[in-house]
Amino acid sequence: MNPAMAPWNDPSRLETVLDLSIIALLGASLFIFFLFTSRLVKGGRVRRKTKLRERFQNSINVIVELDSSHDAKPAAYQFHYSDLQKDMGRSNLAKQVMVDQLVGLKRNLSGSSANTLIKVYLRLGLDQFSLRKLNSYRSKRKAQGITELSQMEVPSATKRIKSMLRSSNRTVREEALIGLVRLDRDMSLDFLDDYTSRLSSWVVMRIHRQLSFSDKRHLPDFSRWYRHVNADVVLFAIEMTRQFRQINNASKLAELFNDANQRIATLAIEVCGDLHSVEVADHLIQLVKRDWSNDIVSLSLVKSLGKIAQNDLHWQALTDYINHPNYAVKFEAVRALYFSEHESKYLQRWPVPSTPDLDAILRHVKDPLLQS
């Protein structure tokens, strides 16, 4: 490089380099200052939240204990409500801390204690605080509002939450679904009738968990949705039939074996097997030849047949699957026969030359690590 061209020999270029360096240094300093102050602010916020939580907790404990004990006079703990109101003031931070505490406790408590928490929430006007969140343009805040209102069982919020089933934001839609399940006292799940959006596996699990807390005798008959236009709702209904063992729906499930949607058809077949619905075994036999070339349907068929086969016709159909081109299907057929009382009749007399890998499959079947 020509020394005369080096930047440190050219005053104007040197000045530019210096200017850029000063700007970079200033920028870095500002950034560090910003980081430092935001940490300070955040730390202060966390400390304030902790203090608020401690202040609120004592009053909440007293109110819940005395209100749910029924033998304490309301006057003994009413002043705690005023204390809470005073401590909360108009601060949104304080209100949020209070709501988080009440919701957190409500999740863990049941009975009269849970009812008292709802009373505290409503008496402090926190339902209005949560309702305002539903107007927020931020979907996270909207979802938070839905969770709070549904956890604290505010029935007047049902209509607003239902309107959010059509939200373009997935998180809001899913929270609205779970919220409606929580708020649905009679467990009718009516909101599913018009539901046209996706139902993810995660949401299905959450709904199932929520329904598990309720009295199983009041659950709806899930066959109501077997013919829904939304395939996700149909799949949800079939899965819930399995989870809650609505065995009376076997014949209605059998009508879905011919559904144009393969996922629906295979799930219906699987669930019939899991519910040990022997009455549909003959329906399954009719599908064996028709769906022979479809490995996915064949796998569901052979698994279900293995659980509900009753007579020679059924066992013979299972035996036919030993010749299936797909290994997984063959494996399931051999496993079902091996562990049945018909092993000697069908499996031991199977002509091995037609299935050269039968020995290997049997070794695989007998492997203790694969037995469930």
Add this chain to the structure above:
Amino acid sequence: MNILLCDDDDVLASMIQFKLSREKFGDVTRASDGKMAIELLNQRKFDLVITDIHMPYHSGLELVTHIRQTLKQSVPIIVLSAEGLENTVLQAFEIGANDFITKPFSPAELAIRVKRLLQK
């Protein structure tokens, strides 16, 4: 009476502690994680242990195993959990828990179960 309460949920633990104190069951010591719980158990004896399953460092089930197999104590243990799966419940009893309460639960019911175990 000394009761050890192991739960990482501060708010819930505070409520349980309050309830048990009101019922005059004695002193309630709180451990917010499994490590603290084991340290406390190694230092002194308790008349009853109430533990959540999911906690930092050591789970409630590990705690039960530690009490029964390492410390060889027969102190009554109540397991609290949001997870009410059959396998979890059976495992808790198999390793030596005396009672299992699924969340959500009623504090009044917890108090009755504590009273019953302390009377035994």
